[in-house]
Amino acid sequence: MNLCLIDVSARVASVRNNFGVVSSLYKLIEGSAKRHHIFEQIQKEAGLKALTIKDLCETRWTCRFECLKVVLLRLREIITALEVMEAPDAYLLLNSIQSFDFIIHLLFMNKIYSITNILSKFLQHSNISLTDALNQVKTTIDTLKTLRTDTEFDSVYSEALKLSDENGIEPPRPIRKKTISIRLGGGIDATTILSVKDYYRINTYYMTLDTIITSINNRFDENTIGIVVLMEKLFLTKDLLSDDEVKNLSKTYLVSYDDLKAEQQLYKNKMHNQKINIADATKYILDNNFHIAFSSKNGLFKILWTIPVNSCECERSFSALKRLKTYLRNSMREERLSGLAILNIEKDVEINMEQIVIDFIPKKHGRKMIF
Numbered sequence: 001m002n003l004c005l006i007d008v009s010a011r012v013a014s015v016r017n018n019f020g021v022v023s024s025l026y027k028l029i030e031g032s033a034k035r036h037h038i039f040e041q042i043q044k045e046a047g048l049k050a051l052t053i054k055d056l057c058e059t060r061w062t063c064r065f066e067c068l069k070v071v072l073l074r075l076r077e078i079i080t081a082l083e084v085m086e087a088p089d090a091y092l093l094l095n096s097i098q099s100f101d102f103i104i105h106l107l108f109m110n111k112i113y114s115i116t117n118i119l120s121k122f123l124q125h126s127n128i129s130l131t132d133a134l135n136q137v138k139t140t141i142d143t144l145k146t147l148r149t150d151t152e153f154d155s156v157y158s159e160a161l162k163l164s165d166e167n168g169i170e171p172p173r174p175i176r177k178k179t180i181s182i183r184l185g186g187g188i189d190a191t192t193i194l195s196v197k198d199y200y201r202i203n204t205y206y207m208t209l210d211t212i213i214t215s216i217n218n219r220f221d222e223n224t225i226g227i228v229v230l231m232e233k234l235f236l237t238k239d240l241l242s243d244d245e246v247k248n249l250s251k252t253y254l255v256s257y258d259d260l261k262a263e264q265q266l267y268k269n270k271m272h273n274q275k276i277n278i279a280d281a282t283k284y285i286l287d288n289n290f291h292i293a294f295s296s297k298n299g300l301f302k303i304l305w306t307i308p309v310n311s312c313e314c315e316r317s318f319s320a321l322k323r324l325k326t327y328l329r330n331s332m333r334e335e336r337l338s339g340l341a342i343l344n345i346e347k348d349v350e351i352n353m354e355q356i357v358i359d360f361i362p363k364k365h366g367r368k369m370i371f
Contacts, residue, residue: 011211012204012207012208012211014101014105014203014204015105015109015204015208018101018102018105018106018109019056019064021093021096021097021102022056022067022068022071023055023056024089024093025053025071025078025093025097026053026054026055026056026067028085028087028089028090028093029053029078029081030052030053030055032087035081035085035087036052038081038084038085039053039077039078039081042077042080042081042084043074043077046076046077048074048077051070051073051074052070053067053070053071054066054067054070055067064113065110065113065114065117068106068109068110068113069110071106072106072107072110075097075106075163075167076166076167078097079094079097079098079167082094082097098167098168098169099169099170100160100161100164100169100170100171100172101172103160103163103164103169104156104157104160104200104204105204107156107159107160107163108156108204108205108208109208111147111156112144112147112208112209112212115140115143115144115147116140116144116212118140119136119137119140122136123136127277127278127279128277129232129236129277129278130225130228130229130232131229131232131233131236133220134220134225134229137216137220140216141213141216141217144209144212144213144216145209145213147209148206148209148210148213150201153200153201153205153206156205157197157200157201172196172200173196174195174196227248227249227252228304230245230248230249231249231300231303231304232304233245234249234264234297234300235267235278235281235297235300235301235304236275236276236277236278236281237274237275238268238271238273238274238275239268240264240265240268241264243261246260246261246264249300250296253299253300253303255296255299255300256296259295259296260296260297260300263294263296263297264297266293266294267290267294267297270288271284278304278305281301282305285298285301320341320344320345321341323344324337324340324341324344325337
């Protein structure tokens with residue numbers, strides 16, 4: 001999902017430029033305690049809760065949505081703060097923010113990100129299946145397609161005009177016509193013949209929506225990940241696979257067709273729930289010793305475990321290193337670091353402290369004390 005949003009920021013030049021303005025705004029205000037204090041005081045004087053502008057993280061796109069939301073909610077206070085600040089970049093940023101182009105990009109990107117942010121959070125859960133992820137992706141795409149209408153754009157455009165008027169920002173000017181070189185055929189550039197409203201609708205709003213919808217479709221193509229969906233249907237649902245689906249799995253992973261078909265019937269015959277998640281499936285297999293009895297399905301289940309819907313869990317584990325190995329623990333050795341990392345990764349596992357104490361005492365005779 002993050003890669004889809006990266007495509008939007010990279011391919012659509014106007015979106016990329018306006019995100020650059022937001023990033024510079026964060027560096028200016030949050031990069032100095034004095035300027036941060038000025039922005040905070042202006043919010044308090046207006047009787048508002050003091051909000052902080054977030055950084056535009058390349059990997060955590062929730063931060064981007066939060067940043068856009070703060071800029072939109074505190075636009076007037078940001079303009080006031082930039083007028084007061086004496087930094088050289090403040091004047092340049094003030095001119096960039098006080099433009100209709102920035103306002104309309106801020107509004108429709110905030111609208112798009114509010115929808116994609118729900119999908120992004122959903123994909124970060126550890127117990128979701130690929131089938132559930134694809135259903136949520138389809139819902140998100142359908143919702144984004146409903147935004148690609150003239151009515152939705154008119155709503156965003158009217159809101160941009162209203163917000164610009166409230167903050168003393170000039171309305172958009174007519175686009176200056178550009179001529180094409182005679183060597184290239186001559187004439188006038190067709191994109192500059194459009195009115196201002198049509199220009200933003202076609203070259204910005206529709207282009208951004210088309211880019212993100214196409215990117216999501218390409219990255220979550222059901223044809224390329226259909227075999228994984230079949231394995232989830234084999235292990236996580238009570239529905240039996242058809243003969244063609246079993247043949248497809250056996251041919252792809254070189255397992256016996258007859259064994260897989262028979263093991264499927266035995267596996268699903270004992271299932272009580274119509275649908276389970278991968279964690280419950282693991283417990284179900286181990287409790288019934290299916291990993292020993294079903295050799296073909298056991299190999300497929302190991303493959304399914306190695307194809308997670310997302311990599312958020314392992315990424316969070318690596319992110320924990322900065323909290324585990326601080327400058328005060330710089331001399332920590334690998335064995336202790338690995339132990340702390342395991343404790344952090346498996347923090348959800350319940351620990352019986354009394355049993356640990358009982359196991360720890362007999363380790364060395366010197367630790368056992370008799371009173």
